[in-house]
Amino acid sequence: MSTQASSRDALFAYALRLGDTSLVLGHRLSEWCGHAPELEEDIALTNIALDLVGHARLLLTYAGDVEGKGRDEDRLAYRRDVFDYRNHLLAEQPNRDFGHTILRQFLHDAWAVELYERLAGSADATLAAIAAKAVKEVRYHVRHSGEWVVRLGDGTDASHARMADALDRLWPYTGEMFERTAGEAELAAAGIAVDAAELKAAWTARVSAVLEEATLPRPADGWMQSGGLRGEHSEHLGYLLAEMQFLQRAYPDATW
């Protein structure tokens, strides 16, 4: 019973990690809608945002089912405060310019594609099905964001400088992607989860190749920021949630 409870907690935490990261990153991308550098890219970013919010819906719904306390996707998305969010810090970093946004996206996508490819073979049928759907979309995302990283890194001097700055800022947030949630190792051993720590090599290879093509030197792995998986976020997430959750908080009894 206690083992069952703790493996349920672990699965809940795992689904939240994936769902929250998708939701917050999708939110950040959606902030671009109507404001991108060109119309085609406006449509592309919105498309990726749509996919990510779509993944978040599936994952949060599943998290709610696993938890078994009757919380649905909206309850989880709209009624948790910052310290109950489990997204990667990378996802909540502000958009800054398009270069930062697309690099943040690429660093995430390179992780997500490795993750979902493996998770599609999960012993957990729901996770496997979600991953199988997501991986097709995420393959497109990583190609799209990777191409932009190359274009902007190996574009003009000005664009190269912006991308180098973005890389310098965002790199310290990449370490967290390879941390484990509580119980994740056990879930992985049971064939349910993918152990995030094991994605590091494949991610590094993928990212290195793109950065090289983009003529951007890969930063050394220095001190890494951490905290998202424990609910210790940056100061940015609180503002994001205040905006996102306003209506559900202001009209708690309403159905939309």
Next chain:
Amino acid sequence: MSTQASSRDALFAYALRLGDTSLVLGHRLSEWCGHAPELEEDIALTNIALDLVGHARLLLTYAGDVEGKGRDEDRLAYRRDVFDYRNHLLAEQPNRDFGHTILRQFLHDAWAVELYERLAGSADATLAAIAAKAVKEVRYHVRHSGEWVVRLGDGTDASHARMADALDRLWPYTGEMFERTAGEAELAAAGIAVDAAELKAAWTARVSAVLEEATLPRPADGWMQSGGLRGEHSEHLGYLLAEMQFLQRAYPDATW
């Protein structure tokens, strides 16, 4: 009974107009805290923000008393959505640069000082007391913001251009200060309120003198924006409220 009710409604609306305008403008100023062009000004802007939020507390408390439904200052500040806010549109305009902020402040202060000087003689003892307290502070505000308008208008070419731009943007929001809330004319006739329409001449004289000293041509009175007194705001207010109200909305049962 019906007259009494309608004069209560009018007084409620009037107190909200004054209270909401103070609160929203104080909020905007408070966004500068820690970010002003120099330390002395950081302290001065915060001081004015403090005064304005202070006025808002008195006015909203009184509005709640007049309404008689048990709403206190926090209930009114934190639990009304955008269409129940009655502030001037001028107050909610975003800060942009320091020049816009200080000009917005001056255009308001020049109105507030005329208003409170007259309102200090109100037949309503509470409004009279609030106004008597406020007018002392507002006299300092208008001197402070007016001096900055002069300094920046008659400073460098760059500062002059910024102030001219600010004036061009903000002028269409000044007309609303001389509109009346429902029942305001009747309240004014009873010696309770100050009829906003009657402040126009004194405001214009005060503003014209400062603009002249600032070498800024006074814009023609063209089409004026309107709506704040009817709860029809700009798109900015919703974001301001989502941020301001987050904790009260997220934890509705808490006392802070």
Next chain:
Amino acid sequence: VTEEDARFQQRIDNEDKIEPRDWMPDGYRRTLVRQISQHAHSEIVGMLPEGNWITRAPSLRRKVALLAKVQDEGGHGLYLYSAAETLGVSRDELVEQLLSGKAKYSSIFNYPTLTWADIGAIGWLVDGAAIMNQVPLCRCSYGPYARAMVRICREESFHQRQGYELMMALAKGTPEQKRMAQDALNRWWWPSLMMFGPPDEHSAHSAQNMAWKIKRFSNDDLRQRFIDATVPQAEYLGLTIPDPELRLNTETGHYEIGPIDWTEFEQVLKGNGPCNRERIEARRKAWDDGAWVREAAVAHARKRKARDMKKAG
């Protein structure tokens, strides 16, 4: 009237489609460029008021629907710019005209979205009015425009149903939601009616555009159709049209409305709407902030081509 003009008019009268490489009168080309680009700009600027609620959509389902809708509008902008390009004008030129204020876009997008209900009202009323205007354009004499409109109308009518469904959820929801819905209807009703343009007696170009089959119905006719379709929908929602003079004329079967305040319309057209300045500034900022990205993309493509040629050589 030249012989070419007469032959052209004959083709129009035969309901032939005019295609990009066909001869056409300068006036026809100019009118189409103006109308199609104005329509494209409206789609692009129209992303802003709705985009304003994406980050605040009240459920994930609604958020996804709104994202998809705004994305569709971007897509419509793309088709329409392409249709305009077939008439010999580049997208960059058209964008330049929008940003400089030389080109217009639909005035309706100069109103703010203040509450979530505005998203419903835009779908129901603004898209509804747009469809009334646009369905006849599917039979427009200029082929590329007509074909773009077929696709656009299909998506717009989906948006319109979605908007109505959103209003329904509010109108049947809590008292606060219903109030929000009514408030949105109050604010969007009159501007929606103004979307059909000035009354026929003040409408320029109409006769020529009718003859060219760019326009097939008069402003007032389309407005009346919209009113007749919308009033019962409002009733079904349990919402009140903000017009005390509204009444059904049982003889004609049409709803009659009170006078439209055209001064407001004129002011918004002249740039004095609540959001004119913000809309254009938002587009200009996106364009200016994106300049380095577009330049880098061009520079990279050039580098890549040079490398490929070197390899091939």
Next chain:
Amino acid sequence: VTEEDARFQQRIDNEDKIEPRDWMPDGYRRTLVRQISQHAHSEIVGMLPEGNWITRAPSLRRKVALLAKVQDEGGHGLYLYSAAETLGVSRDELVEQLLSGKAKYSSIFNYPTLTWADIGAIGWLVDGAAIMNQVPLCRCSYGPYARAMVRICREESFHQRQGYELMMALAKGTPEQKRMAQDALNRWWWPSLMMFGPPDEHSAHSAQNMAWKIKRFSNDDLRQRFIDATVPQAEYLGLTIPDPELRLNTETGHYEIGPIDWTEFEQVLKGNGPCNRERIEARRKAWDDGAWVREAAVAHARKRKARDMKKAG
């Protein structure tokens, strides 16, 4: 040791106050400039984490209190820059050093404020620790610094009581509020202990600063005082200090704590704290964005002076 040095040390030993125009050793001056400006910078940077919650304060009463508190910190910055200026260094130079990263500020402000409870925790713990450090500075041998500290300590202790009262409201509030308070204590406890600096055996300059009466107690002594004062306060709040090894030594009467993770402290010092970059960028942005304002003020003052002289002449 020169005769001047000896005479100076004699004055210090007599508890004389050193004043700006008095002779002083270069090392004394340098140490004071470094310490006072670092202290001033800490006040200014310290406005940011708390300022982060002004727009979200949960009641108007709390909002006013927080605004006033952050304003006080700006005021402390002003006094301290003035005290530093008496040593022959300008405020602009000092600001330059902060913005270039040459000068330090207290590392505690490189942690984020994540919830409202952090505002309470900062008042209670961070201001509490600051007071422990600062009260002895009211007797510092350098007069202007000592006098500034008297005023600052009075205000800080008001802030500290306010912070504790805020924590009390949370700790006695709803379960969610209590959880928020505990979470804040968990995150701020160890960084607060690190505010006293490295353990005595690793602390540079200490002996000289003690002799000069710039410093009067060792880091570990002050840290222990803080722990002894704070642990019972946490108990009174019903909150748990996040240290499983914490225990009261009944013989010494002091609380003993588990080992402090100095690697984290080192990383934050080195610039790798959660907010180092953001804090300095926020200050730099304020400074850069304000350049035109400061320039205009100077230009205007010059114009005015020229006009006044013309009038007078």
